[in-house]
Amino acid sequence: MCNVETIEIIINEDGTMTSDATGIAGEICEEELQKILGALTDVNNAVLRTEYHEPSAGIKAGSAKTHQQAGAGD
Amino acid sequence: MPCNRGYITNWNWTEAQRPIIDLRTVYLALKKLGIMWNEAPQSLNNWHEARNSLTSSQKVAQRIISLSRLANLVNEIQTLNIPQITLSNGMILSWRNGSYSIGKQERIRSGQQTQTGAEISQFVTNFDAAYASIEIEMQNELDNILEDIESGKSQLAAEEIEAHRARIDSEKNALNKSRQQLRETRMKHVETVGETLGYAIRKQRIGKKIKYVLVRNP
Numbered sequence: 001m002c003n004v005e006t007i008e009i010i011i012n013e014d015g016t017m018t019s020d021a022t023g024i025a026g027e028i029c030e031e032e033l034q035k036i037l038g039a040l041t042d043v044n045n046a047v048l049r050t051e052y053h054e055p056s057a058g059i060k061a062g063s064a065k066t067h068q069q070a071g072a073g074d
Numbered sequence: 075m076p077c078n079r080g081y082i083t084n085w086n087w088t089e090a091q092r093p094i095i096d097l098r099t100v101y102l103a104l105k106k107l108g109i110m111w112n113e114a115p116q117s118l119n120n121w122h123e124a125r126n127s128l129t130s131s132q133k134v135a136q137r138i139i140s141l142s143r144l145a146n147l148v149n150e151i152q153t154l155n156i157p158q159i160t161l162s163n164g165m166i167l168s169w170r171n172g173s174y175s176i177g178k179q180e181r182i183r184s185g186q187q188t189q190t191g192a193e194i195s196q197f198v199t200n201f202d203a204a205y206a207s208i209e210i211e212m213q214n215e216l217d218n219i220l221e222d223i224e225s226g227k228s229q230l231a232a233e234e235i236e237a238h239r240a241r242i243d244s245e246k247n248a249l250n251k252s253r254q255q256l257r258e259t260r261m262k263h264v265e266t267v268g269e270t271l272g273y274a275i276r277k278q279r280i281g282k283k284i285k286y287v288l289v290r291n292p
Contacts, residue, residue, distance in 0.1 A: 005290045008287050036264065
């Protein structure tokens with residue numbers, strides 16, 4: 001069975017963004033976010049969730065990465 | 075003519091922590107940092123001057139004129155189209171996808187590591203802090219005026235209240251418009267790129283936020 005790749009992107013009222021990905025392995029996830037958001041913001045400044053650094057979690061549960069631009073009004 | 079062989083000219087760009095969208099805030103943030111905006115538009119210089127000239131010691135009629143001038147200048151600044159801002163420290167602010175990015179050009183030997191990365195990063199941090207504090211300062215200034223008017227504390231003549239309100243409206247509208255443009259640019263980008271990469275896209279409005287869920291079967 002294939003993992004479904006899901007990326008959630010929230011655009012806040014002030015234009016800042018947060019994103020959250022599941023079902024995509026760590027580095028690939030980063031590449032994917034770079035493709036989608038790279039032209040808009042600095043994905044390299046992303047705040048990584050702990051799952052990102054856990055290979056097993058990446059395979060079993062789908063790794064995740066949260067990209068958050070500071071100042072986001074959540 | 076010097077030989078350029080072996081060198082590459084490179085641009086190093088960094089995003090600020092918060093979107094840089096407002097020219098007036100940029101102008102004041104640079105002033106705060108003691109950095110000059112090379113050839114800043116005259117309307118911004120005029121706006122700064124008009125803002126500083128607003129004092130309670132002015133006569134009412136004079137203050138009303140200053141407030142109207144300020145409102146007009148804010149509207150005028152809003153129509154400016156400035157793709158690039160050159161700073162006295164060699165940095166450049168470049169308009170990209172609804173906000174400004176900060177960068178600097180460098181000339182390095184091919185294969186050599188960037189020399190300007192740390193410098194840009196430091197400047198972005200300083201600029202971001204200055205921009206944030208000016209943003210809050212400007213917002214507080216308007217909120218305080220409005221509060222004084224609404225509480226009746228300021229005891230102003232109706233004409234002056236009207237002039238204050240017009241100025242506040244122009245400033246708030248300008249900022250809202252810039253934010254709206256930024257949101258729209260980002261929304262369009264996410265939709266276009268997401269679709270190109272083969273994601274099914276679901277869009278949802280949560281209060282004032284827009285949530286996109288991009289789903290793909292690998």
